[in-house]
Each structure stands twice: as structure tokens, then as C-alpha cells.
Amino acid sequence: MNIPQTSFPRIVIIGGGFAGISLAKKLAKQEVQVVLLDKHNYHTFQPLLYQVSTGGLEPDSIAYPIRKVIKDFPNFYFRLASVNHIQTEDNLIHTNIGSLKYDHLVIATGSKTNFFGNKQVEANSMAMKTVPQSLNLRSLILENFEEALLTDDLNERNALMSFVIVGAGPTGVELAGALAEIKKGILPKDYPDLDTRQVQINLVQSGDRVLPTMSEKASLKAEMFLEKLGVNVWKNTRVTDYDGRTVTTNTDIEFKTATMVWAAGVKAADIPGIDATCLVDRSCRIKVDSFSKVQGYDNIFAVGDVAFMENEIFKYGHPMVAQVAIQQGKALGENLVKMIKGAKMIPFEYKDKGSMATIGRNKAVVDMKKLRFGGVFAWFIWMFVHLFFLIGFRNRMVVFINWVYNYVRFDREARLIIRPYKQKSAR
Numbered sequence: 001m002n003i004p005q006t007s008f009p010r011i012v013i014i015g016g017g018f019a020g021i022s023l024a025k026k027l028a029k030q031e032v033q034v035v036l037l038d039k040h041n042y043h044t045f046q047p048l049l050y051q052v053s054t055g056g057l058e059p060d061s062i063a064y065p066i067r068k069v070i071k072d073f074p075n076f077y078f079r080l081a082s083v084n085h086i087q088t089e090d091n092l093i094h095t096n097i098g099s100l101k102y103d104h105l106v107i108a109t110g111s112k113t114n115f116f117g118n119k120q121v122e123a124n125s126m127a128m129k130t131v132p133q134s135l136n137l138r139s140l141i142l143e144n145f146e147e148a149l150l151t152d153d154l155n156e157r158n159a160l161m162s163f164v165i166v167g168a169g170p171t172g173v174e175l176a177g178a179l180a181e182i183k184k185g186i187l188p189k190d191y192p193d194l195d196t197r198q199v200q201i202n203l204v205q206s207g208d209r210v211l212p213t214m215s216e217k218a219s220l221k222a223e224m225f226l227e228k229l230g231v232n233v234w235k236n237t238r239v240t241d242y243d244g245r246t247v248t249t250n251t252d253i254e255f256k257t258a259t260m261v262w263a264a265g266v267k268a269a270d271i272p273g274i275d276a277t278c279l280v281d282r283s284c285r286i287k288v289d290s291f292s293k294v295q296g297y298d299n300i301f302a303v304g305d306v307a308f309m310e311n312e313i314f315k316y317g318h319p320m321v322a323q324v325a326i327q328q329g330k331a332l333g334e335n336l337v338k339m340i341k342g343a344k345m346i347p348f349e350y351k352d353k354g355s356m357a358t359i360g361r362n363k364a365v366v367d368m369k370k371l372r373f374g375g376v377f378a379w380f381i382w383m384f385v386h387l388f389f390l391i392g393f394r395n396r397m398v399v400f401i402n403w404v405y406n407y408v409r410f411d412r413e414a415r416l417i418i419r420p421y422k423q424k425s426a427r
């Protein structure tokens with residue numbers, strides 16, 4: 001990998017997401033050598049991926065070069081590499097570009113879509129965890145409308161113009177809301193020769209409310225906003241299969257659609273090599289103590305979505321959200337420096353700043369400690385918070401200008417098929 005051996009201890013960080021980047025920043029001026037590895041050369045701001053999928057933002061406004069983050073940090077090395085295996089007994093990692101020894105290893109690989117073992121659903125549905133996946137979805141949506149224009153078969157046309165989104169967490173709710181706005185504001189203008197009133201947006205949720213991790217008030221308000229926008233919300237309905245055309249559920253309800261988006265679950269992006277007893281069954285998250293140290297290892301740590309840290313308050317682990325990742329990354333940075341200097345480490349304590357979701361223009365819900373509200377003010381807070389946490393001045397400016405433009409013009413100009421999407425399985 002062409003990394004020099006120095007007298008400083010080597011800390012290898014796998015993953016330049018929220019956790020990996022905030023950890024790296026904490027180590028910037030310390031007497032350590034840091035090697036940051038990621039399979040992408042950019043950091044992805046995942047909360048805005050749905051806006052890329054729906055033509056509201058260009059992908060480069062929510063991605064940021066990792067090399068630029070670390071460019072002024074001495075003793076820092078970035079390598080574009082996919083880590084395949086950890087050989088814990090020899091303090092060695094194996095990647096697609098070679099192997100590397102570490103003194104301390106931090107796993108910050110985040111999570112990936114969980115299809116719960118359903119291969120057919122995995123093959124036929126769309127995920128939205130990465131920039132390329134969001135671009136695939138954007139292309140597919142637009143290609144389907146182009147195809148709908150050409151077919152004489154009414155059933156086929158309706159299937160091409162319907163969407164099923166599985167999972168009514170923030171991702172599902174935000175995507176459904178954005179699609180509903182496209183149906184109202186964009187499609188009638190772009191496709192005047194299609195009856196776009198037939199566009200169906202179905203949001204399917206196995207539980208009894210949308211946004212189940214937020215307050216009941218937020219759930220009710222969000223559902224009301226969705227219904228106002230014309231989204232069909234199907235609660236207590238579990239999707240059981242999808243063959244590329246028909247979505248079956250555990251009830252009598254079936255949907256005919258050419259686009260099913262799977263936003264119903266995630267699991268850790270774990271790397272082989274860590275003792276299986278350290279993994280939590282269903283989610284594959286890695287069990288860590290309150291210092292983010294992986295159980296049974298002295299020099300391996302995990303932070304962010306991939307880590308399972310339980311305590312009195314978070315009996316089922318911390319939530320898999322950006323704030324936890326950022327705070328765990330920072331805390332581990334401080335603790336690693338303490339550990340190397342022989343000082344006492346401080347256990348991690350999550351400061352919950354609240355949660356929020358947007359459903360569309362002027363429509364958002366916010367839960368902040370005891371404050372729970374929705375509507376225009378919540379929407380402004382949502383925008384401010386997302387702009388604040390975006391990395392890079394240019395990205396903030398571009399996103400802000402796009403949002404103002406889209407708001408004033410009721411438009412989404414990034415509705416482009418730049419890279420046509422090829423369906424994984426033939427329909």
C-alpha cells in the first residue's frame with residue numbers, strides 16, 4: 001500500500017463515513033500515523049440521497065472528497081481500498097490493493113440494506129444506500145415514464161407509473177413525499193400526453209404507524225401530510241415477495257409495479273475475521289463496550305452503524321443514525337489519544353439532539369426532547385440542520401441554492417437519465 005513505517009503507532013480506520021471522518025478529525029494533530037481506507041473516494045451524506053433519486057439535487061452536492069478532508073493533516077494517508085478480511089491474530093487487514101499491519105484498528109464501515117434473506121426481493125427491488133444506487137433509482141423512475149408513453153397496454157402503463165416503497169421510516173417517508181410532489185408539479189408538465197393522475201405512490205409499513213422511531217404525534221402528523229400529498233399509506237402490511245411486477249404481502253393486498261424501493265431494514269457492513277460471538281444475530285452489528293472496544297480484542301474498535309453498544313438507556317444498542325456515528329467517532333478519537341498516553345478513557349455517553357423527517361415542501365416533523373412539532377417551522381429547522389451537517393462550503397451553497405430554486409420554481413432540474421439503469425433481473 002506504500003505506507004511508510006514510522007515510530008508513531010499506526011491507527012487504521014476502515015470507512016470514511018460520519019464516524020470515520022469525525023474520528024479522523026480528532027486525530028489530526030496527534031502523534032499517530034493514521035491510515036484511512038474507503039471503497040469510495042468520497043464521503044456520502046446519506047440523509048439527502050432521496051433528493052438525488054428524485055432529481056432534486058445532483059449527486060456531487062452530497063458527496064465530498066475524503067482526500068480533501070485530510071489534506072492538511074500530517075501523518076495521514078488515504079487509500080481507495082475495499083477491506084475484505086481482518087486477520088486479528090497478526091494485526092493485519094487484507095484489501096483489494098494489498099495487506100496492511102495495524103497497531104490499532106477502527107471499523108467504521110456503516111451498514112447495508114437488509115433484505116432479510118429474500119433473494120427475489122433483493123434481485124428485483126431498488127436500494128438507496130449509496131450514490132450509485134440513488135442514481136440507478138433516478139434513472140429507473142424516468143425510464144419507466146418514457147416506457148409508459150410508448151405502451152398501449154393499460155395494465156403495463158399503470159405498473160410503470162406506480163411505486164411501492166417498503167418501510168415507513170424517515171427514508172421511506174421522505175422518498176414517498178418527494179415522489180408525490182413530482183407527481184403533482186413535474187410529471188403533468190413533462191408528460192402532457194400521459195394521464196399522470198394514474199400515478200400511484202404506495203408506502204407499505206409492517207407496523208401500525210409511520211416513523212415508528214419518532215413520537216406518536218410526529219407519526220400522526222407525518223401520515224396526515226402524506227395523505228394530503230396523495231400517498232397511499234398501508235400500515236400493518238408486510239411485503240412478502242416481489243417478482244419485478246407483482247408485490248405480494250401477508251394480506252390480500254397486491255400491487256402491480258415496475259418500481260419497488262426497499263427501505264425496510266439495514267444490517268451492519270461487517271468484515272469477515274471478527275469472532276462470530278462478537279456479532280449480534282440479526283443485524284450483524286459488532287458488540288462493543290462503552291469505549292467502543294470490540295469484545296475480546298484489545299486493539300480493535302468499532303463505531304457508528306456497525307457497532308452495537310448497549311447500556312441501561314439503549315438496551316438494544318444505540319440507534320443507527322448520523323448523530324450517534326459522529327459522537328462515537330469523536331469520543332473514540334479522544335479516548336485513543338488517552339489510551340496511547342496511558343491516561344484513563346471516558347465511557348461514551350450519547351447526547352440525543354432529537355430526530356426529524358421531512359415529507360415535502362413546508363412539511364416536516366421534529367421531536368426535540370419534550371418539544372414535538374410539525375409544519376413550516378419544522379421544515380425550516382430540518383433544512384438548517386441538514387445544511388449545517390453537510391461537509392464542505394461548496395456543497396452547502398449548492399444545496400441551499402438548489403432548494404431555493406426548487407422552492408420558488410416548483411422544479412427539480414436534475415431529472416436526467418445520465419447513466420441508464422439496467423434492471424438486474426429480466427422482468
Ligand SMILES: Cc1cc2nc3c(=O)[nH]c(=O)nc-3n(C[C@H](O)[C@H](O)[C@H](O)COP(=O)(O)OP(=O)(O)OC[C@H]3O[C@@H](n4cnc5c(N)ncnc54)[C@H](O)[C@@H]3O)c2cc1C
Nearest residue numbers: 015017018019039046047083109110304305320321322325
Ligand atoms: C437513505 C438514508 C437516509 C438517512 N437519513 C438519515 C437522517 O435523516 N438522519 C440520520 O441521523 N441518519 C440518517 N441515515 C443514517 C445515517 O446515514 C447513518 O446512521 C450514518 O451514515 C452512519 O455513519 P457511519 O459512519 O457508521 O457509516 P457510513 O456513513 O455508512 O460510512 C461507512 C463508510 O464505510 C465504507 N465502507 C464500508 N465497507 C467497507 C469496506 N469493506 N472497505 C472499505 N470501506 C468500506 C463506505 O464506503 C462508507 O464510506 C440515513 C441513511 C440512509 C441510507
